Amino acid sequence: MAVTALGRGSYEVVGESDDAYLVDLPAGRCTCPDHRFRDERCKHVRRVAIEITAGRVPAPDQIAVDCERCGETMFTEHTAFEPYLCPSHELSVGDMVYDRETGQRLLVVGLSDRRADEVSISAARGTVADHYSNREYDADDPVVSVVYPDSFELTQHGPAPDSLTVYSFPRPRLTVTPS
Numbered sequence: 001m002a003v004t005a006l007g008r009g010s011y012e013v014v015g016e017s018d019d020a021y022l023v024d025l026p027a028g029r030c031t032c033p034d035h036r037f038r039d040e041r042c043k044h045v046r047r048v049a050i051e052i053t054a055g056r057v058p059a060p061d062q063i064a065v066d067c068e069r070c071g072e073t074m075f076t077e078h079t080a081f082e083p084y085l086c087p088s089h090e091l092s093v094g095d096m097v098y099d100r101e102t103g104q105r106l107l108v109v110g111l112s113d114r115r116a117d118e119v120s121i122s123a124a125r126g127t128v129a130d131h132y133s134n135r136e137y138d139a140d141d142p143v144v145s146v147v148y149p150d151s152f153e154l155t156q157h158g159p160a161p162d163s164l165t166v167y168s169f170p171r172p173r174l175t176v177t178p179s
C-alpha cells in the first residue's frame, strides 16, 4: 500500500488493486467499506500509523518541507519558521543569509526566540513587527540579528565602527539562497 500525506491529518492510501481510500487520522476514519461497515480500524488506518512511526510520512501536526541548503525532505512542525533547514544546516551565528525583500546579503550575528512584537528597534520606531517593511510577516515570528557586511566602511583613519549597525529581522524574511 502506498501512503501519501495530503495535509491536516488526511492521507491517501492506494492498495495493490489500485483502490484509493482517504484516511482522516485524527478522526480515525477511512472511506473504505471495511471501515464503514465494521466498527474497527481498517488496514488503511493501521498502515498510515505504521508509515508515520517509520518516518516515511509526516504526522498530522507536521508538514513535509525541503531543507533550503541540501534539499533533503524532512518533516517539521506546522509551526516551524522559514527558512526551513535540516538539523545539520540549522541557522547559526556567522552564516550568510539574504533578505527576501531586497536580495541584500546579511551576516547573522545573533539568534533568538523572542517574537517580532517583543523586540524593539528604537523608542520612536517601535518593534520589529511594527516596521513598515515587515508588514508581510507575523508578529510571532522569531527575530534574527544581522549586519550588512557590504556596508562596512574602511576610512583613512581605519574601520568606521558605525558602518556595521546591528539590525533585527523576522526570521522568515531571511533565506540562505541568493536570489
Ligand SMILES: [Zn+2]
Pocket (backbone or CB within 6 Å): 021, 030, 031, 032, 033, 034, 035, 042, 043, 044, 045
Ligand atoms: Zn480503510
Ligand SMILES: [Zn+2]
Pocket (backbone or CB within 6 Å): 067, 068, 069, 070, 071, 072, 085, 086, 087, 088, 089
Ligand atoms: Zn540540509
